[in-house]
Amino acid sequence: MQWLPWIAQKRLLPMVIVAFMAGNSVDYGLGNPIDYWIHDAAVVFQARTQWQHTAIVVLDSAIPIEVTRLQALPLFARASEKLIAAGAKGVFLDANLPKDIEGVMPYAQCIEQNGAIRWSEPNCLTVGKQCQLRNSLAGNAPLKMSAEVFPFFRVAPYLPGQEVFPDFLLYDVDAEAFIPKTGLVALDRLISNDSAVARWMDLSEQHAAITLAKFIAPDHVADSVSHDNLDVCEQNLPCRRIRFSRPVYSTQFSRKQPIVPVSKLASCDDKEALEVAAFLKNRVVILQLTVPHEATDVHITPFTSALLGPHLLTPGAQYLADAVETLLMNDHPREPSRWFKWAVLLIAACLGVYASVYLKHHYWLWVIGALLFLTMAALCFLSPVTQLWPVGATLLTFIVGGLEGIALHLLIGFKEGRLMTQYMPQQVHTLLLSLKENERFCNQRHQVIVLMSDLTGYTAVTGLLKEPTYLIELMNDYLNETSYILQNNYGGWLENYVADMVCYYWPFKNSNQTQAYQNALQGALALSALQKRFFTDLPVRYHTKFDAKVLHNISRVIDAGIGLSSGTVVMGDLGPKRGVRKFGILGDPVNLTSRVESLTRYFNTEIIITADFLATATFLGYPTRRLGCFRVKGREQAEMLYAIGFADDQRFQADMIKAWESWLFYAERGRLNQQDCPDIFKLDQDSLRKWQANNLLHKGVWVLDFK
Structure with a gap:
C-alpha cells in the first residue's frame, strides 16, 4: 500500500462514519446474543467464589x-x-x-x-x-x-x-x-x-x-x-x-x-x-x-x-x-456505558479504515484485527464487573472499515491502472505486472529495432502558433492520427515522446526476428503515409481555428522524417531509486537511429534504414535506394544507409534508382560532376556536394560531425 492522494484522503472520514454506524447498528439490533460465546467464557472465568448472604x-x-x-x-x-x-x-x-x-x-x-x-x-x-x-x-x-x-x-x-x-x-x-x-x-x-x-x-x-x-x-x-x-x-x-x-x-x-x-x-x-x-x-x-x-x-x-x-x-x-x-x-455482569461503546466502536472504525489504507502489507491488517480481538477479550475476562463488551460489533466495525479501505485501494488501483495504460505502453505494463511483489525488473540486454520520427520545421511551427494550447492540440492530433498505428497495429513499444519526436522499439529474439523486422518496416511505411495525409489535410482541418496565413506557413514548412536501425540495448529501469522512474532502453541503436532520422532533411526521402533491413524489404517487395556509407557523430563504425518507399513512387522506380546509383558511384570517389543525375534527387546531390566541399568524404565514407 502507499500514501493516498489528497482527493482520496477526503473519503476517509465518511468511511470511518459508515464503519462506526454499521457496528453500532449491529450492537443495537443484535446486542449481546452475538457475543454469548465469549461473554459466557468470561463469566465463568470471573465466577463467584463466595456466598456472603x-x-x-x-x-x-x-x-x-x-x-x-x-x-x-x-x-x-x-x-x-x-x-x-x-x-x-x-x-x-x-x-x-x-x-x-x-x-x-x-x-x-x-x-x-x-x-x-x-x-x-x-x-x-x-x-x-x-x-x-x-x-x-x-x-x-x-x-x-x-x-x-x-x-x-x-x-x-x-x-x-x-x-x-x-x-x-x-x-x-x-x-x-x-x-x-x-x-x-x-x-x-x-x-x-x-x-x-x-x-x-x-x-x-x-x-x-x-x-x-x-x-x-x-x-x-x-x-x-x-x-x-x-x-x-x-x-x-x-x-x-x-x-x-x-x-x-x-x-x-x-x-x-x-x-x-x-x-x-x-x-x-x-x-x-x-x-x-x-x-x-x-x-x-x-x-x-x-x-x-x-x-x-x-x-x-x-x-x-x-x-x-x-x-x-x-x-x-x-x-x-x-x-x-x-x-x-450488585456485581452482575454488565455492559459498558453507551459512551464507552461508542468510543470503542469509533476506535475500531478508525483502525480498520486507516490500517487498511496506509499499512504497506495486508497481513498487518490481520495482526491488528487479532490484537483488537485479544484486547476486547481481555476487557471481558479481566474486568471484574463490566464484562459484556461488544466484541462482535467491534470486530464487525473493524472488518467493515478494513473492507472499505481495501475497496478504496481497489478503486484507486483501477484508476491507476487506467492511467498506466494511458501513460505506459501496454507491453511494459504487462511485463511489470508479471513481477512478484517487491520484485524489481532486472536490467536485461535485448536485441531491438528502433524507430524514430521527428518533425521538420517544428521550431518554426511553435513560433507561428505562439499559443501553447494550440501547439499541444496540434501535436496531440498529429500523434493520435499517425504514431498510434505503430503500437496498435504493428506491436511497437513506445519508448518516449519528446516534443515533436516519437520513438518506438521492437524487442526480438531469434524466434521472432523476422516478424519484428516486418512489423517495424511496414509500420514505418504506414506511419509515413499517415504523416503525409495529416500534413496535406492541415488547411482543411484547422481552417476555423488558425489564421489562413499561419496555416499556409505551417503547411509550407512542416514535414517529418523516419529512421530505422537495430542492435543491442539494455532494457530496464531508468531514474533515481526513490523518485519517479521510467522503463526504457539505452544503447548504440538509439543514438544511431536519431542520427539516421536527422539525415532525412538532406535527402529526398521520408524513411532511411540501415543495411539490416534490406532482406526484409526485398521479401516484402519494397524498393530501396542506397544513399551511401556514413559515419555519424558519436560513432566510430560506418553504416550503409538506404532510402525506402513504395514501388509506385517516382523516386523508387527502377530507372531512377539506377541513374542515382550511377551518379553516387562517382560521387563516392570524388567525381561529382562526371555523371548526370535526375533532377528529382537535386537535394541529395546538393547535400553530398556540400559535404565534399567541407572535406567530409574519406575513402568512400561520409564522416558527418554534426547532429
Missing part, C-alpha cells in the same frame, strides 16, 4: 433412602425453626409441593444421635377387632412450625391446581393467623430469554430472588431494581444477568459456599441443631429437597456451555443463591 440446606445421605421427600418435610420444618431461632434472615423451600398430602403415612420428625429416624406414626383407632388408621401428628401438618418462622419463610409455587386448598393442610390450623396476607409463595420462575442457556434472574417483585434479598437488605434491593438499567427479557419481564459460582455437588461446611446437610439441622438434639444453625446466621437459606448431586432440578448455564468451560449443570438452589448474591452484591 446465602446458604443451602440439602437432603443428605444420612437420611435413609426409604424416607421420601414428602416424608422428610417435617425435617425441613424443624430445620427452618432452628435457622430462624439462630438468626437466619429468611428461609425458602425450593420445591413445588402439593397441599393434599397423605396424612396416614409415617413422617420423619428428627434424626437421633445414632442416625436413626424418629418417626411420627399414624394413629390406630380400634373399632371392634379392626384398627382404623388415623393421621399421624406430622401427617396433619407436615410443615408445622412455630409462629416466629412464618414472617421469614417462603415456599415455591404449589403444584398446579393445589392453590385452592387451604394452607393449614401443610402448616396447621394455628398457622393461619401467622401467615402473611401476601401468602408464603414466592415465584421461582426461570428466565431463558429465548435461549437454551439460563443466564438471567427475574426481577419481578414476587420472585424468590427479590424476596430473599429483601430479607437481607430491603432498601438496597428496592434501589437496585428501581434503576433504569434493567434488561427486558421474555414476556417483558425485568431481568438482569447473574454472576454464577462453580456448581457444587456435595455438602460442605464452608463459609464460602455453605451447603449444609438437613440431618444436622433436624437433629433431635436441639442444642446440636442450634449450633449448626448458628453457622448460617445472618444468611438467607434455600431448602433443597434433593441430594446435591441429584439431576431432577438442574439448569444449563454458562458453566455448561461456555467455551473451554467445565461443562457442569447448575442445581436450581445454587442458581437461586447466585441470583440473590448478584442482587445484593
Whole structure:
C-alpha cells in the first residue's frame, strides 16, 4: 500500500462514519446474543467464589433412602425453626409441593444421635377387632412450625391446581393467623430469554430472588431494581444477568459456599441443631429437597456451555443463591456505558479504515484485527464487573472499515491502472505486472529495432502558433492520427515522446526476428503515409481555428522524417531509486537511429534504414535506394544507409534508382560532376556536394560531425 492522494484522503472520514454506524447498528439490533460465546467464557472465568448472604440446606445421605421427600418435610420444618431461632434472615423451600398430602403415612420428625429416624406414626383407632388408621401428628401438618418462622419463610409455587386448598393442610390450623396476607409463595420462575442457556434472574417483585434479598437488605434491593438499567427479557419481564459460582455437588461446611446437610439441622438434639444453625446466621437459606448431586432440578448455564468451560449443570438452589448474591452484591455482569461503546466502536472504525489504507502489507491488517480481538477479550475476562463488551460489533466495525479501505485501494488501483495504460505502453505494463511483489525488473540486454520520427520545421511551427494550447492540440492530433498505428497495429513499444519526436522499439529474439523486422518496416511505411495525409489535410482541418496565413506557413514548412536501425540495448529501469522512474532502453541503436532520422532533411526521402533491413524489404517487395556509407557523430563504425518507399513512387522506380546509383558511384570517389543525375534527387546531390566541399568524404565514407 502507499500514501493516498489528497482527493482520496477526503473519503476517509465518511468511511470511518459508515464503519462506526454499521457496528453500532449491529450492537443495537443484535446486542449481546452475538457475543454469548465469549461473554459466557468470561463469566465463568470471573465466577463467584463466595456466598456472603446465602446458604443451602440439602437432603443428605444420612437420611435413609426409604424416607421420601414428602416424608422428610417435617425435617425441613424443624430445620427452618432452628435457622430462624439462630438468626437466619429468611428461609425458602425450593420445591413445588402439593397441599393434599397423605396424612396416614409415617413422617420423619428428627434424626437421633445414632442416625436413626424418629418417626411420627399414624394413629390406630380400634373399632371392634379392626384398627382404623388415623393421621399421624406430622401427617396433619407436615410443615408445622412455630409462629416466629412464618414472617421469614417462603415456599415455591404449589403444584398446579393445589392453590385452592387451604394452607393449614401443610402448616396447621394455628398457622393461619401467622401467615402473611401476601401468602408464603414466592415465584421461582426461570428466565431463558429465548435461549437454551439460563443466564438471567427475574426481577419481578414476587420472585424468590427479590424476596430473599429483601430479607437481607430491603432498601438496597428496592434501589437496585428501581434503576433504569434493567434488561427486558421474555414476556417483558425485568431481568438482569447473574454472576454464577462453580456448581457444587456435595455438602460442605464452608463459609464460602455453605451447603449444609438437613440431618444436622433436624437433629433431635436441639442444642446440636442450634449450633449448626448458628453457622448460617445472618444468611438467607434455600431448602433443597434433593441430594446435591441429584439431576431432577438442574439448569444449563454458562458453566455448561461456555467455551473451554467445565461443562457442569447448575442445581436450581445454587442458581437461586447466585441470583440473590448478584442482587445484593450488585456485581452482575454488565455492559459498558453507551459512551464507552461508542468510543470503542469509533476506535475500531478508525483502525480498520486507516490500517487498511496506509499499512504497506495486508497481513498487518490481520495482526491488528487479532490484537483488537485479544484486547476486547481481555476487557471481558479481566474486568471484574463490566464484562459484556461488544466484541462482535467491534470486530464487525473493524472488518467493515478494513473492507472499505481495501475497496478504496481497489478503486484507486483501477484508476491507476487506467492511467498506466494511458501513460505506459501496454507491453511494459504487462511485463511489470508479471513481477512478484517487491520484485524489481532486472536490467536485461535485448536485441531491438528502433524507430524514430521527428518533425521538420517544428521550431518554426511553435513560433507561428505562439499559443501553447494550440501547439499541444496540434501535436496531440498529429500523434493520435499517425504514431498510434505503430503500437496498435504493428506491436511497437513506445519508448518516449519528446516534443515533436516519437520513438518506438521492437524487442526480438531469434524466434521472432523476422516478424519484428516486418512489423517495424511496414509500420514505418504506414506511419509515413499517415504523416503525409495529416500534413496535406492541415488547411482543411484547422481552417476555423488558425489564421489562413499561419496555416499556409505551417503547411509550407512542416514535414517529418523516419529512421530505422537495430542492435543491442539494455532494457530496464531508468531514474533515481526513490523518485519517479521510467522503463526504457539505452544503447548504440538509439543514438544511431536519431542520427539516421536527422539525415532525412538532406535527402529526398521520408524513411532511411540501415543495411539490416534490406532482406526484409526485398521479401516484402519494397524498393530501396542506397544513399551511401556514413559515419555519424558519436560513432566510430560506418553504416550503409538506404532510402525506402513504395514501388509506385517516382523516386523508387527502377530507372531512377539506377541513374542515382550511377551518379553516387562517382560521387563516392570524388567525381561529382562526371555523371548526370535526375533532377528529382537535386537535394541529395546538393547535400553530398556540400559535404565534399567541407572535406567530409574519406575513402568512400561520409564522416558527418554534426547532429
